[in-house]
Amino acid sequence: MTDSRENLLRLNAALDGELGPMEQAAFEREMRDDPALAAEFARLSATRDAIQRAIPREKAPADLVARIAALAEPPSATVIPFRPPTPAPQARQAWSARGALSLAASLCVLGFAAGIALTSLRGLPPPPGAETALVSDFARAAIAGQPYDVASSDRHTVKPWLAGRTTVSADIVDLAAQGFPLAGGRVSVIDRIPAPTLVYRHNEHFVAVTELPAGAKPGAATVGVETIDGYHVARWSSDGLDFVAVSDADEAALGDFVAAFRRGKPHSAE
C-alpha cells in the first residue's frame, strides 16, 4: 500500500468520524501545519457532500409502507376464518334430514366418509407422500366449499399472508390472461411442515398448486399428470423447487395450467 493510498484512507476515515481520539488529534495537528493536507480534506468533504446531494435518502412510497405495515398485523385483520361453519349447498341437503348434528360436525364427517369412500372404491392403497396428502386437502376443501383460507385475487395480499405462515416465500404467478385467475391461498401441511398452496380458478373448477417444503417425502416421483382418487395431479420441479398441482378440471386443462405456471415463473429458465 502506497503512502498516498494510506493517506487517502485516513482522510476518508477522518471525514467519516472513524478515527480514534488519538488519531483524530494527530490528524488535526497535521492539518494545521500542512495547508495542502487541509485543502485535500476540504475537497474530499465537498465530494462527499455532492454525492449526498446527487443520491439523497428518499422516502419510501406510501403504498409500500402500508403493505409492510400489514405484515405486522395479526392474522385476523386480513384473513377469512379458517373453515367457517358455512356448509356447501349439497352438504346441507344431504344432512338436513338428520337434523341432530351441528353443521360443522356434519362437514367433517362427510369429508372423512367421502375420503374413505374414494379410497376404498379404487381398491388400491394410495401412493404415499405429498401428493396423497394434497389430494386429501383438495377433496376436503372441495367438499367443504371452502377452497382457500384467504380469498383474494391480489398477489400482494396472498403472498404476505402465506409467507407469515409457511417456511418458504411463494412466488405468485399471474395467470388470469391464460384463463386461471388467482382465487386465493391456503396452507397445506406436508410431513408436519406448513407449505403454501395457491388456488387458481378455471371456469367452475379449481387448481391448487403447492410448493413442497424442502425435504418433503416425494411419492411417486413422476413428472407429468396422473390420477389419484379421481383428481388429476401434476408434479414438476423448477429451479430446485418441487411443485404439486391438484385439480378437478380435466387433464388437458391441468396440463395447460402447468405449462403456463412454469412459463410464468419469474426465474424459470423456460
Add this chain to the structure above:
Amino acid sequence: MTERDPGTLARARFAEIVPPLLDDAYSLAKWLCRDGSDAEDIVQEAALRALKALETTVVDKPKPWFLMIVRNAAMSFMAKNRSKTIAYAGDMDDLDALGPQDGEAPPSAEETLIALEDSARLKEAIAVLPPALLETLVMRDVNGLSYREIADATGAPIGTVMSRLSRGRASLARTLRAEG
C-alpha cells in the same frame, strides 16, 4: 412473553424494527438497482425475509441487520432479473485490485467545486460504479452506517470497506474532473 406463539412475537418484533427503517431500505434498494418500482419489490421481499428471521432471531442492531437483508434481496433480484449485471455474482474481492491511480493528486478546489455542481453528471458516474463500491458508498453516505456496520452488512473485512469507500469517492472526483 414466553407463552405467546412465535408468530405473534415475530410480528411484534417486526413492527418495532422494520417500519422506521423503510426510508433507508428503499433508498438503498433504489440506488442499488436504479429503479424505484424494482426497489419496492426488493424491500417487500426483504421485509418478508426479516419477518421470517424474527421468528428465531433477536436483533441487536436493527439498521445494519435489515439493510443487510435488503442488500442480499437486491443481489438475488439482480441475479434473477438482470442477467446483464453480472458483477454481483462474481467475486467482489477481484474489484479491490482495480483503480491503481486512486492516490493521485486530486484537482484544485475551484475545479472540483465547479464540477460538483453538476449533480446529473455525478449521478451517471455513480450509476457506473462497480456494485461493491456502489453499495459501500450508499450504505455510508446515504444510510449513514459506520465502517463496522458496513463490514457486517456486506460480509467484507473493514479494511476492504475503507478501501472501497475511498476508491468510490476518488473515482467520482476523478470522473467529474475528467468531464468538467
